[in-house]
Amino acid sequence: MPNNSDSNIATADALTLLLHNQHALGAAIEEVTKWLSENGVGTVADNAVGAMETLDENAKAITDAIMRLRRL
Template sequence: MPNDSEFNIATADILTLLLHNQHALGAAMEEVTKWLSENGVQSVSENALAAMQILDTNAKAITDGITRLRQF
């Protein structure tokens, strides 16, 4: 079994990839939300904005976790 440092690095690397995926999904959602808003589907657009805020909040927590793992 790898030592704690190797495990932390591997975990941080995996979380970083997931965070990149989360950013890509957020960018795609932003484009769809903009299109929805411009085409009169305001209620769906508002729901998408709320989901994007959750992505942003979680991205911050993931980033903090990655930073902590890399410090050990």
């Protein structure tokens, strides 16, 4: 059975990959939001901005968790 350090590293690595995915999704949503705004679909663009804010908030929490795991 792996020790806690190995487990923490594996968990931190997995969270890092999820964080990269989250950043990629945020970038994609941002591009779609820009297009929506430019094409007169402001309400939908506003909803997309709300989704990006949620991604940003969660990214901060994921980053904090990664940093805690890497310190252990």
